[in-house]
Amino acid sequence: MNQAKIPKQRKIIDRKKLSGDIAALVAEHGEKARQPIIDLLRAALDAGRDELAERLAKKPSSGHECSGGQSFLIDQIVRLIHDHVIENVYPPGNRSASERMTVTAVGGYGRAEMAPHSDVDIAFLTPSRRTPWCEQVIEAILYFLWDLGLQVGHSSRTLDEMVKMAKSDLTIRTALLEGRYVWGDRELYEEAGRRFYSEVVNGTEQTFVTEKLQERNERHRRLGNSRYLVEPNVKDGKGGLRDLHTLYWIGKYIHKVRSASELVDVGLFTPQEYRSFRRAEGFMLAVRCHLHIITGRAEDRLTFDMQREIASRMNFADRTGKSAVERFMQFYFIQAKRVGSLTGIFLAHIDEQFAQKRARKGFFAGFTVRPRMLKGYRVYGGKIAAPGDKWFQDDPVRLIEIFQIAESEGLEIHPETMRQADRDSALIKADIQNDPRANALFLDLLAGRNDPEMVLRWMNEAGVFGRFVPDFGKVNSQMQFDMYHHYTVDEHTIRAIGLLNRIEKGELTKDHPRSAKLIHRVNSRRALYVAVLLHDIAKGRGGDHSVLGGDVAEKLCPRFGLDDQETSLVAWLVRQHLLMSATAFKRDLTDPKTIEDFVIEVQSLERLRNLMILTAVDIRAVGPGTWNSWKGQLLGELYDNAQERLRLGHVRHGRKERVAAKKAVVAEELADRSELVDEVGKFFGDAYWIAEPEDVISRNLVQYKVARGLEEQLSIHCEYYAARGATLVSVIAADHPGLFYRIAGGIHLAGGNIIDARIHTTQSGWAVDNFLVQDPSGSPFREERQLGRIKTSISDALANRIELAPQLAKRPLPISRSKAFVVQPRVIFDNRASNRFTVIEVNARDRPALLNRLARELFENQLIVQSAHVTAYGERAADTFYVTDLLGQKITSSERLASVEKALLDAASDRRQAELESV
Structure with missing residues (x-):
């Protein structure tokens, strides 16, 4: 900002008055005036900052005025210090030609754009050689600035050194490019500028x-x-x-x-x-x-x-x-x-x-390559361009056409044409939005086979996307204020479309094997692309965005040219795009009722295929690290179970047959130790055989046999479990009340997050509990040292060698920024989700050992936890428990449910966390 335009400059700092005050202090204190002068200047600096802060509070968007004012304030401080030093500290007497110096602001300070605590970047320039006087003055000025608490980035160079270093260092060259005269020898500053442009800049532009x-x-x-x-x-x-x-x-x-x-x-x-x-x-x-x-x-x-x-x-x-x-x-x-x-x-x-400069030189000077024409557009150098300035004005449908051609032909759009598209995007009104040709072109672009993600992003940057699809324009640049979503809604959506394209091209088969196969079996690929486009289209409208989005889909799909069947599919997918992830991550997939309820909602294999793919790209497009093998495994398991049920129309085998089939697979896995299936497996009930995967059962049987042979009262086994992208922690101990919450507390104290837990009791009274554990960043523990720490922590927790509650409260949140969010705890009871258990879902702010605290409350309310499923959405956690009372019955009494709810809400509250932290 031009500092001359800063209003009421003397209210920021009055240099003339301060100069007089400094002279008075020198007259009064002589050589001891330094500290009083620093105190004077510090007060002036603080007062100037306060004045600028007040101005910003009154005009909160006045960025140029505030940053320019900060630079002006520093300028006056530097000038006052410079004048005091050369007049009172090191007066030069009869100066030689070399005893000259100029103070130059560089970087952001040179641009006169400083935030209140920006570094003060100064270049001291001297003539051909530095003199002792110059060095003394520079040092004195710097000490004054440092004593004022300013962060100073400085350099001291002769003009020859400046030229030499600028030639070899990009950072120095860029800083000097911003050079602005502050004080000192003006002629020296101007000479430096001439030499910089003639000796450094000329010829090095490219x-x-x-x-x-x-x-x-x-x-x-x-x-x-x-x-x-x-x-x-x-x-x-x-x-x-x-x-x-x-x-x-x-x-x-x-x-x-x-x-x-x-x-x-x-x-x-x-x-x-x-x-x-x-x-x-x-x-x-x-x-x-x-x-x-x-x-x-x-x-x-x-x-x-x-x-x-x-x-x-x-x-x-x-x-x-x-x-x-x-x-x-x-x-x-x-x-x-x-x-x-x-x-x-x-x-x-x-x-x-x-x-153009290159073309005017050398052998091909004067030779021009003729552009080729493509559907009326000029194509040259891999770029497509409108043939004239009124091209879009003559037919606004071309604003869609040019992007579709760019995608299908693998072309960039010429910058001048992008400028025209931006300028003329306002021509897209209702008649263009409803034009069948425009919509057919848009659908071809959206479901393009080359790179629709990149071209849709260009279309969005030009303002054409939001004009053509006004519902998309409403979520343009819209942020979702939470720690789960990494991107704005429009960017998330465009990334999801790009991921769908990459899955279809086979580029992500390793991470998404099912989706890579299924996408070639869907009845309408364009319906799937439209569903991805519209899945979050109604965010920010107040209300359930899935339901509202379904309404938008019913309106937009016919406009895009989709038939009734495609429209019905897209609307259902948008309304239910969270169904599969919620079921896979929050429900027990070994409970037949879970699959039954999911299948009743899905109803067809075609819906299931599309929903699987949409769910995968939606999760992955949230941001880096949100997709992992654990989520892929759960979604795959749900898909396989639902597909089998939809295809056969009934459960393939009854409970007895399922247990027998599982035992046969486990026996095959155990090979020469297959006798453990009968010898040890007889102590485990049918619920265990149905709930656990075969490889975990194999591990449990071996661990149980060894533990009982050694007469161990506690056996803890930890290992990296690649199939689930987590660490498997299996604990075998004499069953007793509170075992689950104590194990959970021990795992949390060791720095682990529990993402899944299954709790079993054998007929001989031994608890066999399996936990899947990850670190706070969502990665498994692998190192022996880490696994050993988990074992020790669980052992200490079960032996009461540590007080769990206060120790857990002291553990910092993995991401302390979560305190910026208000997350109201919520408890949901569902007695229909399972035939045998009451399902309790607790939503609350994620924090250390939330699972432990909730499990303890369930224990104190005399409830038995059969399985626990944990999902984190940034700052919010959703912990789901399958429970019964002590008699193995569901919880149905309204008074009992209210009592449990109150206890869980209290355990999940911020107030409870604060109380524990203060212990």
């Missing part, structure tokens, strides 16, 4: 652009490589301030412009695009200033807790179906998306300029 883009790409990769991450880095993240700076640096380096506004004069931006540039920059600067003020430090990551507070500071309010923080973040992502669009246009123009 190299600089290449290196800056490599640097940018590496930064993006390091920070998640998406501008739609739900906790973005305002400064360095994709679509953030640094991307805008990169555009400015490149434009300045190539065209020698002095300000971003001059990028319009050299043809890199239109006036409208420059206004977008300034609007995005101003908003992000304001957000960054708020971050620094709230945290009191140089903080650039827009974390969940900061999002809520900044949304309030910037006067965003709740609306129906969308909270203030979600509206604030949606606006943030709209700006980030705009930055991405500007970047693409800008860099493509730069690339063309270089290409």
Whole structure:
């Protein structure tokens, strides 16, 4: 920002008055004036920051004014210190030609864009050689700045050193590109500028652009490589301030412009695009200033807790179906998306300029390659372009057509044409939205076989996608304020479409073997692609987005050209897109009633195939690490059981036959120890044989035989269980009340998260409990040291060698940011989900040992847990228990259910956590 435009500058800092105050302090204290001067300047610095913070509070979006004001404040402090040092500390006397110095602001400080706690980047430049006087002055200035508590990035170089180092170091070259005169010898500063452009910049433009883009790409990769991450880095993240700076640096380096506004004069931006540039920059600067003020430090990551507070500071309010923080973040992502669009246009123009320069040189100078024509479009250099400026205005359906051709032919879209599409996207009104040709083209693009993900993203960046499908426009840049979803709704959806395309092409067969086969057996691949597009289309409307989304599907599918059968399938898939994951992750898949209820809802193999594929891409598109082999195994198990039931129309075997079949497989697995099936297996009831997979039963029988042979009272076996992507922990002990919650507590104390648990008691009174365990990041424990720690912790917990409750309360949350969310605990009882058990589901904030605490309450309420299933959705956990009373009956009394609910809600509450932490 031009500092001359900062209003009421003297209210920020009055340099003239402070200069007089410093002179008075020198006169009063002489050589001992240093500390009083530091105190004076520190008070002025604090007062200036307070003034700027007050201005930002009154005008919360004034990012340019606030950041420019911070730079102005630092300028005046630096000038005061410089003048005091050369006048009172090291007066030069008769200065030689070498005793000159200029103070130059570089980096963000040089750009006059500083957040309250940004580093102060200064370059001290001296003539051909450094003199002792210059070194003394520079050192004195730096000590003053450090004593004021400023973080100073500094360099001290002669002009020759500046030129030499700038040639060899991209970071130095970029910093000097932002160089701004602050104080000192003006002629020296101007000479430095001339030498920088003539000796460093000239002839290196293309190299600089290449290196800056490599640097940018590496930064993006390091920070998640998406501008739609739900906790973005305002400064360095994709679509953030640094991307805008990169555009400015490149434009300045190539065209020698002095300000971003001059990028319009050299043809890199239109006036409208420059206004977008300034609007995005101003908003992000304001957000960054708020971050620094709230945290009191140089903080650039827009974390969940900061999002809520900044949304309030910037006067965003709740609306129906969308909270203030979600509206604030949606606006943030709209700006980030705009930055991405500007970047693409800008860099493509730069690339063309270089290409034209190359074409004018060498052997092929004057030779022009003629573009080929494709359906009326020009194709040249792998890019497709509109043939004229009014191409889209003459027929707005072409706004859809060009993206469809780009996808089917594997072409990029020319930047000037992207600019035209952006400009003319407003031409897409109801007549175009309902045009059969436009919809057929869109459906061809959506279900394209090359790379629909990339082209749909371009379409979204140009504003065409949201105009053509207004329901999609409503979720554009919409954030889901939770720790489970990594991306905005539109980005999540486009990624899911890309994953579906990759599964269809066989690129993800290893991770999704069933889906890779099933996708070639669905009746309508285009219906599946439309279902993926629409599955989250109604988020942010207030109400169940699945139900509302089904209504949207019934409206949109006929418009897209789907027939009645396809429309009915898509609407069902959208309404039930969470059914399969909820069943697989929250219910006992060995309970016949689970499969029966699921099949009643699904009704057909065609629905089941489509739902399996949709569920897989939906989970995987949530973000890195959300899909794992454990989830794949559970979904596969549910699919196989449901498919068998749908295909045969009944359960293949009764209980007795199922147990016999399982025993036969286990005997085969045990090979020369097959006698254990009869010898040890006789102590295990039918429920055990039905519930556990064959490989776990084999392990349990061997462990039981060894433990009883050694007369062990406690046997703990831990091993990496590759089939489930987890660690299997099997505990055999004399059964006694509270065994389950104590084992769970021991596992939690060892740093493990229980994702599944099955509890059994043999006819001889021994408990055989199997747990699947992962670390807080969702990975299994493998190392012997880790497995040993789990065994020791369980043993200590069962022997009462440790107090579980206070020890567990001290364990920090794996992700402490969860405290930024309000998660109201909820308890759901279901006596219809199982024929034998009451199913209790508890939803609450995820925290250390939640399962242990809930299990203890169930024990104290005299309930027996038969199995437990744990699912985490970011900050929210859903723990499901299959229980009976002490007589093996379901819990049906309303008074008893109310009592259990109260106990579980209390155990899951934030208040209870706080009480335990204070112990």
